[in-house]
Amino acid sequence: HATADRQEHTVSDEEVDALEARLGYPQHDPHGDPIPSSSGALAELEGTALTEWPLGRPARIVHLEDEPAETLRQIVAAGLAPGKQIQVQRIGRQELVLWD
Structure with missing residues (x-):
């Protein structure tokens, strides 16, 4: 997480778009958290503990x-x-x- 937190502020929009395409436009991160869209919209996580x-x-x-x-x-x-x-x-x- 620490590396990703640092890198998210150092890459261009084009680099983010390319990475997103390479990953197949994921909707959730590996832990199941929603990934914000390019406009910043964030899907609500639904589930029961x-x-x-x-x-x-x-x-x-x-x-x-x-x-x-x-x-x-x-x-x-x-x-x-x-x-x-x-x-x-x-x-x-x-x-x-x-x-x-």
Whole structure:
């Protein structure tokens, strides 16, 4: 994130357009956050927190929390990503057990 934050202020509009085309005009970043359009419009992220999702009911991940960085590393290490189908099996005080 730090690198992207620095670079976004140093590239031209043409470079941004070229990168966007190379990436296939993504609507969301790798964590599921909406990417603003060239006019600055930002789609609303819709979803329900897994801690509020009914147990055993299929769900599709639409967003990964990316802060703090250690939390994101643990989430990714567990094989979770936007688009992945899961089921919430158990919710504890400090854990969330999923099944895919």
